[in-house]
Amino acid sequence: MHPLVRGCLAGLLWRRAGLSPPDRVIDPAVFAGRLMAQGCERLRFAPLGSAGRRVWTAGGDVAARLAGHLAAVAAGARAGRDEIRRLDNWAAEARRAIEGIRGANADRVITVPAARPLVSAEDVATGAGISRMTAERMLNRMTEIGVIREITGASRFRLWRAGLAAA
Structure with a gap:
């Protein structure tokens, strides 16, 4: 069986075996x-997009379940592709916006949320190979110029999202 079909069957068998309560998808x-996603070295799981929950709670015959499942995989792949394009565009715009910042740290910081759109200062420090203090300073500066957005509103354990302030 193709891995996409095996995934659909696995979800059905999981339910029939009662391994989780019905409301836990x-x-x-x-x-x-x-x-x-077995066999894909860069993809850890196959995305189902916003239709995923509907797929895991759907009933019906095998053909209808498989068709819904494959449609959800296609929707998830399209959504993933769109997010990759958004992040590529964001990274290009962000690099233009930080041209006035001296040194290589700003560019290195941009690579982290471009690969993982929701990050902490520790994530940025590790991913960019800089200190946590430098990461926090760069994130704060980039927030001020509108390159990224801080989304927690907290003073500690903050998270930033890749996205221009106007986006």
């Missing part, structure tokens, strides 16, 4: 998503 979804 995350466990079978993660298992099936990882199963569907």
Whole structure:
């Protein structure tokens, strides 16, 4: 069986075996998503997009379930592609916006949320190979110029999202 079909079958068998309560869809979804991505070295799981929950709670015959499942995988792949394009565009715009910042740290910081759009200062420090203090200073400066957005509103354990202030 193709991995996408195995993933659909795994979700169905998970439910039939009663491995999770009926309202808990995350466990079978993660298992099936990882199963569907077997053999893809860069993809950890197959995305189902916003239709995923509907797929895991749907009933009907096998053909209808498989069709819904494959449609959700296609929607998830399109959404993933769109997010990659958004991040590529964001990174290009962000690099133009930081041209006035001296040194290589700003550019190195941009590579981190471009690969993982929700980051902490520790994530940026590790990913960019800079100190946590430098990461926090760069994140604060980039927030001020509108390159990224701080989304927690907290003073500690903050998270930043890749995205221009006008976006």
